[in-house]
Amino acid sequence: MDAVAQIKQSLDIVDVVGGYVSLKKSGRNYKGVCPFHSEKTPSFMVNQELQIFKCFGCGQGGDIFTFVEQMEGLDFGRTLELLADKANIKLEKKDFDVHSQLKNKIYKINETAARFFNYLLTKHSLGKKGLLYLKDKRRLEDGTIETFLLGYAPDSWDTLLKFLIKKGFSAAEVMQAGLVVPRKGDGSGYYDKFRGRIIFPFFESDGKIVGFTGRTVIDQEPKYLNSPETPVFNKSNYLYGLDKARTAIKKQGAVFVEGQVDVISAHQAGIKNVIATTGTALTTGQLNLLARYTKDVTLCFDSDEAGISATKRAVDLAEKQGFNIKVVSIPAPYKDIDEMLGKDVLGVKRGLESGVPAYDFFLADALKRFDKSSGTGKKKIVEALAPIFGKISSPVLADHYQKKIAEELDISPENLEKAMRFDKKGYLTEETVSGSEPFVALENTPERYLITLLMASGIDTIGDFVYKLSSEDFVDPVARAVHIHIQKLFKPDSTKFNIEDVINSVEEEYKDPVLEMYVLSGDYAQSDKTLIAMLKSAYQRVKGISVKRKLKSLTEKIKLAELSGSEKDVKRLTEEFSELSRELII
Ligand SMILES: [Zn+2]
Known part of the structure; x- marks a missing residue:
């Protein structure tokens, strides 16, 4: 048994997580307030049978190793040491060697696969469908496709696997890279994970490829499929585009957009400080990573309801970590930044420069939706704003906006305070926080x-x-x-x-x-x-x-x-x- 398996066998995730988060038994799970995002109603769950954790508020999840890595901000090697110590297991040099050899192997497999996918997309007839989509629908140029090393995974069961085996990798290694999955049923053999999809490699800052996302071109669910967590990839600590945006971000701050294609087309249009999360809502780990380059963030998500709620969540999290946050909304009739880039690059550039402070954005949004001249309108505005403004952690900001809203709605600050139930710290008291979101989402x-x-x-x-x-x-x-x-x-x-x-x-x-x-x-x-x-x-x-x-x-x-x-x-x-x-x- 290797060290990882040994540690997993001797440590219980409930004990380890319990050392950081106060957990209560709830049905088959243990439940607590998530340490990775700010919340009042617990949506962070630990499952003992499966030895995994999952937060239904921010999407973070994984096993004992992922938890400690994210909690302590450690890489895998240091996490291994920490947990081995806890479990009283003596590590040998080979435990580290085995791991770093595996990581190197996975990098090599990813690199080889990315080049293969890119070849299929740009030079092979199999990739025609993908190339057509990128060029016609997404207006991407050849140079851009090369810069981001986009590729195409054909709709077949083992094209990639066969190629990689011919290149000298074993099927088991390819599986650890997350590029194939074991066959069900007879229990032998593997098949390609990405089939009939345009492939976007995930680069790290040093140019290494840690994983992929694939967008279907044959109408398969899900629309975007991500690499699983592997020894080199953790989606909660990864930001798409950061490798190419770093320098620009240092100078101009970072712009968050919703998807890979948004990042790429912005880059093509000369807007270089653009990044996106992949398959998660914004996480603490991603913000820690970004904080190395800037504290200025502009959020430019889609203008639909999902986009607004993603904005709220991101503001909530980023404000806690001391970021200066601005929000840009994409003007109608465009539904996202990519669409607008196709028609009006200058408009996008101007828009990004004139973002409004996040809280002004929410205030303006509520004022737009309800009529502030009527009593019910005022009530609705306050109800819409309370969950957002009640969470402001800076007392100065909280005070500023309390006055501003009171003035805007023409009500006394005292009554507003009552209605919003700001307590002395500027926080909402518990009962105004609505029930935990994930259950509502599930019922939808x-x-x-x-x-x-x-x-x-x-x-x-x-x-x-x-x-x-x-x-x-x-x-x-x-x-x-x-x-x-x-x-x-x-x-x-x-x-x-x-x-x-x-x-x-x-x-x-x-x-x-x-x-x-x-x-x-x-x-x-x-x-x-x-x-x-x-x-x-x-x-x-x-x-x-x-x-x-x-x-x-x-x-x-x-x-x-x-x-x-x-x-x-x-x-x-x-x-x-x-x-x-x-x-x-x-
Ligand atoms: Zn969470």
């Missing part, structure tokens, strides 16, 4: 919510529901996959059912969201009456949506049958329709 995706509740349930309840549902009831590929696997692994006469088997058999690209749902499910107590009631209503919601979807498609079929004059078909379909409508009433 009814299918995943249903599956999560199912994962929390006892065997009898699972049995009651699993056969009432069919694959057709699910549109979400992750929820559908879990349902299929539960059905496959579940036996009507079983007395015990291991949900971990489901997690282990689900497709590699769905693993992260499934793990998340599983950890979340641990928060509900088994065989609880309320759980069953929640499950019932979640089930009805999913069924209802599914039936409506089927009715809609039947309506179309009936129309077609009528057009083609096939009376028999019309009759059969109409009967089917009324049969199905009855389900809707029940």
Whole structure:
């Protein structure tokens, strides 16, 4: 057994995390206030069975090693030392050598793969689809494609694997680089992780490639697929584009945009101080990294609701770490910076120079949405602003904005204070903070919510529901996959059912969201009456949506049958329709 496995066996994640965060048992999990972002309602969970942690507020997650690395800001070697010490395990020189050899190997594999993908994109007929997308839809030039070493992964099972094996790497090594995943079923062999995707390599400051993201060009879920965590890649501590933006950032501060393509097209337009996170909301680790170069940050996220809430979260976090934050909103009719860059580069440049301080942005946004001349309008504005302004950590800023809002709304500062419940430190008191967001977010995706509740349930309840549902009831590929696997692994006469088997058999690209749902499910107590009631209503919601979807498609079929004059078909379909409508009433 190697040192890492030995450490994992002798240390319990609950004890280690418990040394930093005060944890309380909650269902199958332990729960606490996240150490990586600021929150009042705990959404940070530790799962003892799987020995993992996950924050549903900021997205940080991983095992005991990831936790200590991020908490202490250490690299893997130092983390290994620290944990070995805790576990009373004596490290030998070979433990470090093995690790650094593996890291070097992964860098080599990544480099070779990136060059191969780039060749396929730019020179091979297989990459045509990808090249067309980048050039026509995204207006990228050849030079830009080379600078960012973009590539194309063909829609096949083992093109990359075969190539890398020919280059002298073993399949097991390629798997550790995160570029292939083990085959399910017979349990032997591997297949390419990225298929039918445009590939964006992740460069580090020294030019080494730590991982990849792939954007589908064949309409596969998810739209963007990231490398998993590997010995060289940790998405919570990585900023896309920083390697090329460093110098400009030192001079001009940093601009955060939403995605890889935004970074690249800004760069192409001569705006060089642009970066993005990859597959996570902004994290403390990323801000620590950025703080080496600047304390000035401009946020330029998409102008939709998701963009606004990402902005709020980023401001909250960055302000705590002492950043000066400005916000730029992309003016209508453009929906993101990339689109605007296609039409009006000068406008983007001017816009980025005239960002407004973050809190003024939120104030202006609320004033735009509600009518401040009416009483209800004022109330709504205060309600919208309270969660943001109540969290300002600087008393000077808090005081400044309290006065400003009071003036703007023409109410007395005393009443505003009451309404916003600023306490003496400028913080909100606990009861005004709304319930934890992740659960709300989960309820917005009814299918995943249903599956999560199912994962929390006892065997009898699972049995009651699993056969009432069919694959057709699910549109979400992750929820559908879990349902299929539960059905496959579940036996009507079983007395015990291991949900971990489901997690282990689900497709590699769905693993992260499934793990998340599983950890979340641990928060509900088994065989609880309320759980069953929640499950019932979640089930009805999913069924209802599914039936409506089927009715809609039947309506179309009936129309077609009528057009083609096939009376028999019309009759059969109409009967089917009324049969199905009855389900809707029940
Ligand atoms: Zn968090």
